[in-house]
Amino acid sequence: MAKDSHYIKTTGDGSHTVFSRGFDQHFHNPNGAIAESRHVFFEESGLLTAIQSKSHLNIAETGFGTGLNLLLLCEYMNKLNCRVTIRYFAAEGYPLQPEVVEQLNYHHYLDLSEQLPHPSGWFKNLKSGWNLKTITPRIKLLLFVGEFDEWQMEPESIDYFFHDPFSIDVNPEGWTKSLFSRLRSFARHDALLATYAAATRARAAMAAAGWQLAGAPGAMGKREMTVASPDEKQLKGFKMLNTQRLKERYYQEFADKE
Numbered sequence: 001m002a003k004d005s006h007y008i009k010t011t012g013d014g015s016h017t018v019f020s021r022g023f024d025q026h027f028h029n030p031n032g033a034i035a036e037s038r039h040v041f042f043e044e045s046g047l048l049t050a051i052q053s054k055s056h057l058n059i060a061e062t063g064f065g066t067g068l069n070l071l072l073l074c075e076y077m078n079k080l081n082c083r084v085t086i087r088y089f090a091a092e093g094y095p096l097q098p099e100v101v102e103q104l105n106y107h108h109y110l111d112l113s114e115q116l117p118h119p120s121g122w123f124k125n126l127k128s129g130w131n132l133k134t135i136t137p138r139i140k141l142l143l144f145v146g147e148f149d150e151w152q153m154e155p156e157s158i159d160y161f162f163h164d165p166f167s168i169d170v171n172p173e174g175w176t177k178s179l180f181s182r183l184r185s186f187a188r189h190d191a192l193l194a195t196y197a198a199a200t201r202a203r204a205a206m207a208a209a210g211w212q213l214a215g216a217p218g219a220m221g222k223r224e225m226t227v228a229s230p231d232e233k234q235l236k237g238f239k240m241l242n243t244q245r246l247k248e249r250y251y252q253e254f255a256d257k258e
Contacts, residue, residue, distance in 0.1 A: 005020070005021040005022055006018045006019065006020055006021065006096060006097075006100055007019055007021075008100065008103055008104065009026065009030070011026075011028060011029065011030050011031060011032050011033045011034075012030065012031040012032045012035075012220070013031075013032035013033065013034055013035045013109075014105075014109065015032065015033040015034040015035075015105060015106060015109050016033065016066075016103075016104045016105045016106070017029075017030065017033040017066070018065070018066055018096065018100065018104075020094075020166070022094070023166045023170045023171060024170060025166050025167060025170050027065045027066055028065075028066075028068070029196070029219065029220045029221070029222070031220035031221050032219075032220045033068060034068070034072070034106070034109055034110070035219065035220055036196065036219040036220045037068050037069055037072055038072060039219035039220070039225075040194055040195070040196050040219055040225055041069050041072070041162045041164070041194050042072060042073075042076065044194060044216045044217070044225065044227065045160060045192055045194040045227065046192065047059075047160055048076060048080075050084075050159070050160070051073075051076060051077060051080065051082045051084050051086075052080055052082055052084075054084050054159075055083070055084060055085070056084060056085050056086070057084055057085075057086050057087075057159045057160065058086070058087045058089065058157055058158045058159050058160075059073070059086060059087070059088050059089065059158070059159065059160045059161075059162065060088075060089040060090070060091075060153065060158045060160070060161050060162070060183070060186065061088070061089070061090040061091070061161075061162040061163075061164060062090075062091055062148065062161070062162070062163045062164060062165055062174065062179075062183070063090075063091070063092065063163075063164040063165035063166070063174065064090040064091065064092035064095070064143060065092070065096075065164065066096060066101060066104060066106075066119075067101065067119045067122055067123070068106060069162050069164065070088055070090070070119070070122075070135065070139075070141060071106055071110060071112070071119055072110070073086070073088070073139065074112060074113070074116055074135065074136060074139065075110045075111055075112050077136070077138065077139070078111065078112060078113045078116075079111055082138075083138070084138065085138045085139075086138060086139045086140070087140050087142060088135070088139060088140065088141045088142065089142045089144070089153055089158070090141065090142070090143050090144065091143075091144045091146070091148055091151045092143065092144070092145060093145075093146065093147055093148070095123055095126050095143075095145055096123055097123065098120040098121070098123045098124050099120075101118075101119055101120040101122075101123050102118065102120040104119075106119070113136070115136075116135075116136065121133075122135070122141060122143070126143070126145050127145065128145050128146055129144065129145065129146060130142055130143070130144055131143045131144075131145060147173075148165075148173060148174060148179050149173075149178065149179070149182075151182070153186045154186070155185055155186065156185075156186070156187065156188050156189070157186060157188065158183075158186045158187050158188060158191055159188055159190075159191055159192075160191065160192055160193075160194075161183060161187070161191065161192070161193035161194070162194060162195075163183075163193055163194065163195035163197075164195065164196070167197065167199075168197065168199055168201055168202050172257075172258070175197070175199075175201070175202045175205055176205055176258045177205045177208045177209050177250065177255070177258065178209075178258070179205075180205050180206045180208075180209035180210075180211060181209040181210065183209075184209050184210045184211060184230060187229075187230055188230075189230055189231055190229065190230075190231055190234050191229060191230060191234075192227060192228070192229050192234055192235075193206075193211065193227065193228040193229065194225070194226075194227050195225065195226050195227075195228075196218070196219065196222065196225050197225070197226055198215065198218065198222070198223070198224040198225055198226055200246070200249065201253075201254050201257075202226070203226060203241065203246050204246045204247065204249045204250035204253070204254050205250055205254065205258075206226070206228055206246075207241075207243045207244075207246035207247040207250060208246075208247045208250040208251065208255075210230065211228040211229065211230065211243075212228060212229055212230065212231065212232040212234075212235060212240075212243055213226060213227075213228050213235075213240075213241040213243050213246065214226070214227050214228070214235040214238030214239055214240050214241055215227075215238065215239045215241055216238055216239070
């Protein structure tokens with residue numbers, strides 16, 4: 001089945017997600033697409049404080065999907081009257097067709113500016129490589145269409161990472177030491193990475209790539225999620241994980257599976 005074969009489903013909070021027949025997985029938690037994204041990428045990451053206090057931020061998302069996380073960022077900036085300017089880098093191997101995005105019901109659940117065009121426009125006229133889209137006067141989207149291992153950005157330039165690919169069971173390429181090492185090279189010293197995942201194999205790959213790790217409460221029925229940073233001090237207040245032990249487990253159990 002082609003990886004661009006999709007259909008829309010309603011999640012537990014009423015908001016839509018997309019089911020990929022190619023990956024045999026939902027884009028979001030079936031218990032609540034919007035609720036999960038709010039929790040993982042905004043509430044637990046500390047990003048809501050940053051967008052109210054910083055003048056400029058660079059955000060990178062691994063797995064652009066439906067564009068929901070960017071749409072939520074637009075909502076928060078509108079509601080909080082934020083003056084920050086943001087460059088939003090994202091990578092997507094299999095972009096949705098605009099016709100699919102047009103059917104998503106996020107506008108019914110989000111408090112968005114009336115001037116914000118429908119996000120289906122973000123998916124129009126995409127080409128392989130980088131695509132620049134002006135989302136609002138303060139947000140620019142730089143969407144990379146291609147494989148994760150082709151994605152290049154400036155070293156030490158990213159403040160926040162949304163790591164949101166399909167799960168490691170169906171998309172192991174999104175959870176390798178090599179990928180996390182590349183993300184680590186893009187990260188500022190105080191950057192923070194948030195992901196819904198808590199699998200030992202995924203965490204071990206992060207640790208082997210040089211990230212310090214902590215656990216946080218999961219969303220919508222998941223016990224735990226993961227936050228990471230190059231600097232352990234940025235994880236104060238979270239439940240620290242034994243990064244050294246995870247690194248050892250990577251080389252003992254997982255390195256030869258990548």
